[in-house]
Amino acid sequence: MDNPLDRILKQYPNTRRDNLLPLLQDIHDSLGYLSEESIIKVSQHLSLPSSKVYGVATFFDQFHFEPQAHFVIRICSGTSCHLSGSAEIMDEFKKTLNIRPGQTTRDGVFRLEEVPCLGACGLSPIVEVNGESHTGFSVQQIADLVEACKENVA
Amino acid sequence: MDFEIEVNNRKITAHQGETILSALHRNGIQVPTLCHMENFTPTGACRMCMVEVEGKSDLIPACSHPVEEWMKLKTHSPRVVKARKTIVELLLANHPDDCLFCVRNNNCELQTLAAELNVRERRFPGKKEKHKIDPSSTSIFRDPEKCILCGRCVRVCEETIGVSTVDFIGRGHSTIIGPTFNKSLNLSNCINCGQCIRACPTGALHEKSHFPELQEALHNPDIQVVVQYSPSIPVTLAEEFGMKAGKDINGILNGILRKIGFDKIFDTAFAADLYTVELAAELQQRIDSDEQLPLFTSDCPGWVKYVEQFRQNLLPNISHCKSPQQMMGTLIKQHYAKEAGISPDKIYSVSLMPCTAKKFEAQREEMTHKGISEVDAVLTTRELAAFIKLNGIDVSDIETEFSDKPYGEKSSAGKIYGVSGGVTESVMRTLYYKNMGRELTPKKVKKARGSKGQREGSLKMKNLELHYAIINGMGHAKELLDEIEKGESKYHFIEVMACPGGCVNGGGQPIDSRKEDIKARGKELYKIDDQSSINRAHRNPHLDSLYENLLEAPRSEISSRLLHTTYKKRDVLP
Ligand code: SF4
Ligand code: FES
Numbered sequence A: 001m002d003n004p005l006d007r008i009l010k011q012y013p014n015t016r017r018d019n020l021l022p023l024l025q026d027i028h029d030s031l032g033y034l035s036e037e038s039i040i041k042v043s044q045h046l047s048l049p050s051s052k053v054y055g056v057a058t059f060f061d062q063f064h065f066e067p068q069a070h071f072v073i074r075i076c077s078g079t080s081c082h083l084s085g086s087a088e089i090m091d092e093f094k095k096t097l098n099i100r101p102g103q104t105t106r107d108g109v110f111r112l113e114e115v116p117c118l119g120a121c122g123l124s125p126i127v128e129v130n131g132e133s134h135t136g137f138s139v140q141q142i143a144d145l146v147e148a149c150k151e152n153v154a
Numbered sequence B: 001m002d003f004e005i006e007v008n009n010r011k012i013t014a015h016q017g018e019t020i021l022s023a024l025h026r027n028g029i030q031v032p033t034l035c036h037m038e039n040f041t042p043t044g045a046c047r048m049c050m051v052e053v054e055g056k057s058d059l060i061p062a063c064s065h066p067v068e069e070w071m072k073l074k075t076h077s078p079r080v081v082k083a084r085k086t087i088v089e090l091l092l093a094n095h096p097d098d099c100l101f102c103v104r105n106n107n108c109e110l111q112t113l114a115a116e117l118n119v120r121e122r123r124f125p126g127k128k129e130k131h132k133i134d135p136s137s138t139s140i141f142r143d144p145e146k147c148i149l150c151g152r153c154v155r156v157c158e159e160t161i162g163v164s165t166v167d168f169i170g171r172g173h174s175t176i177i178g179p180t181f182n183k184s185l186n187l188s189n190c191i192n193c194g195q196c197i198r199a200c201p202t203g204a205l206h207e208k209s210h211f212p213e214l215q216e217a218l219h220n221p222d223i224q225v226v227v228q229y230s231p232s233i234p235v236t237l238a239e240e241f242g243m244k245a246g247k248d249i250n251g252i253l254n255g256i257l258r259k260i261g262f263d264k265i266f267d268t269a270f271a272a273d274l275y276t277v278e279l280a281a282e283l284q285q286r287i288d289s290d291e292q293l294p295l296f297t298s299d300c301p302g303w304v305k306y307v308e309q310f311r312q313n314l315l316p317n318i319s320h321c322k323s324p325q326q327m328m329g330t331l332i333k334q335h336y337a338k339e340a341g342i343s344p345d346k347i348y349s350v351s352l353m354p355c356t357a358k359k360f361e362a363q364r365e366e367m368t369h370k371g372i373s374e375v376d377a378v379l380t381t382r383e384l385a386a387f388i389k390l391n392g393i394d395v396s397d398i399e400t401e402f403s404d405k406p407y408g409e410k411s412s413a414g415k416i417y418g419v420s421g422g423v424t425e426s427v428m429r430t431l432y433y434k435n436m437g438r439e440l441t442p443k444k445v446k447k448a449r450g451s452k453g454q455r456e457g458s459l460k461m462k463n464l465e466l467h468y469a470i471i472n473g474m475g476h477a478k479e480l481l482d483e484i485e486k487g488e489s490k491y492h493f494i495e496v497m498a499c500p501g502g503c504v505n506g507g508g509q510p511i512d513s514r515k516e517d518i519k520a521r522g523k524e525l526y527k528i529d530d531q532s533s534i535n536r537a538h539r540n541p542h543l544d545s546l547y548e549n550l551l552e553a554p555r556s557e558i559s560s561r562l563l564h565t566t567y568k569k570r571d572v573l574p
Helices: A004-010 A017-031 A036-045 A050-059 A079-083 A086-097 A139-153 B020-026 B078-093 B109-116 B152-160 B195-199 B211-218 B250-260 B268-289 B301-310 B312-317 B324-340 B357-362 B381-390 B412-418 B422-436 B478-485 B515-531 B541-551 B557-563
Strands: A071-076 A110-115 A127-129 A132-134 B002-007 B010-015 B050-053 B072-074 B140-142 B166-169 B176-179 B205-207 B224-229 B264-267 B347-353 B377-380 B454-461 B464-472 B493-497
Touching (some): A017 A036, A017 A050, A036 A050, A050 B166, A086 A110, A086 A139, B078 B109, B195 B205, B211 B224, B224 B268, B250 B381, B268 B324, B268 B541, B268 B557, B301 B357, B324 B357, B324 B541, B347 B357, B377 B381, B412 B422, B422 B454, B541 B557
Parallel strands (some): B002 B072, B224 B347
Antiparallel strands (some): A071 A127, A127 A132, B002 B010, B140 B205, B166 B176, B454 B464
16 A cells, blocks of 8 residues: 555656645645655655755745644634633643643644634634634633543544 | 946946846946855845945845846945945844854955944844754864855755755744755765855855864874875965965975975875876776776765765766875875885874865775774865964965975876866876877867866777766766766766866865966966976876886786775765
């Protein structure tokens, strides 16, 4: 069986530089990040120096270069959420997961991010888990949420 | 078509299609630049070259903007000067303040610009980005904190050398220039040519240095320090001391080296003669057996590493001869040591080279016997100049002297190794003689000379028409190598030099070498060849005695053991 990387590369036969971005996007969508192996294979596939491929890829914020967490927890720090206690929520998440915003837990399950206004101020405070909004969130819900996520992974 | 434009209230002539910068320069008007490189596509990245154009609200970059007929320009108006100054001030805001400790102190474009633009206070006390230095390479030292992101190294590495080791990584203020994955250089595909060092305006890239060890050795009474210098060193060094480009100061160089305390002084051009004779014999053998043709030269260590990484199926085609530097190193440690009754580990062998890749070559494991390196330290032309100053030598007050026997005598055919095409020319002279029993006359191999990126010619000998080609700068190698890999090549012999122009334009040469300087060095080498009475490698009398006393014959068992080497596949980032 082909691995997903090879399968994607096969969809781009005889391609040159102009297909670099679509190719990277496809790989990113499938693997969740751009591994070193994928950068190297793409550069071989397109006969481009790997420094160029990596240079282009790092130019775009959309690409990650490390495996992404199963659950990305984003906490809104906009004015409204802040006033309704998002800072305490963040603190509690930090304590529970033992990471800071922008970090991923060592087991790769959680990633914590602080984001500016998510645009639903009336429902603050807001915590987003993998894109799904939890409105009117409170510190008390954290333990359950984390537990539920962990079970989901196992 | 030519037309007039107005610059600073005076008329100048401009050519249709050229950039503003080129029109200005031709008319003797200087505008500062940072990212600009002659003969490269402009990127307009640094904005240093901005000029004011009447009727336009924005300043425009002279390096990348075509000149137009209606233009009225101001190159040094208060607005322009202020904008340039601000750019420099912003660059300085994120620059380590350690000019006094920097290799490029007094030879730094950023420093010069700051001085010229009269920057006298720190207007933007910004946060300085922290980056790790990269000392991993044998040749190139990288200090990203000093990088101002002009991109010149990126372009030389890609366009001139065809390797693309480094590129921009990331975006915005966290951008840096580095190898893929920002890994260290020793893991990258860098071939150590050093052209990026010469392109760097600051101290972000420089060569790895060995001064302390060398100074130690020179002052250790138990150690004999033996030095060799490459053919292009004596015609380049003068420039580092303010003399005319291309001036040959071979005799003075000998005097300087003796004054510093080197015990023996040998000329790598002697080893180049040896290389010619061995290479000619190898070529003859391959032609006779019609195997592994074309034969590629092996004296450029940048090229050799390139093949080991990217063209592995051409490895059998590379000559097995060690480069002249390493042949000389072997002779010093194995032959000279014995003759002089010194144990090889009591000899410190130094070579002075126009090249940073020679540092890499010297530490290849194939170039070591029983833990003893053939060459212990390699200094670039730049380092040699610095080392002379360090030792307090007044260059204007030196008597000319001779190099030492037995490896100090050379033919002028060994001397022209310093220019692209020189190896070919020398090998053709010797091969012709070996085949025909008479000398090639005139000795000049015209088609081997010139500045084109790829040259070719042929030589008729009995019933053989020998085809040769010269790749002058690795950026020109791709097409020909592709052909050869497909088996579609008529060539018997191919010379490759990674740096365009050859060693006279090596990555270890003076930073600010101009095109004319490089030409002047090459011209001087050809002049030496014209005026020399020993101008063919096989006419070098000292070579004869070396074969008599030690090597027996070219490619004999003993000469193969001492002077030949092997290559290996290298797994690096593509
Ligand atoms: S030394 Fe040569 S090959 Fe290496 S990064 Fe610099 S220009 Fe590229
Ligand atoms: S020199 Fe013109 S933009 Fe850099």
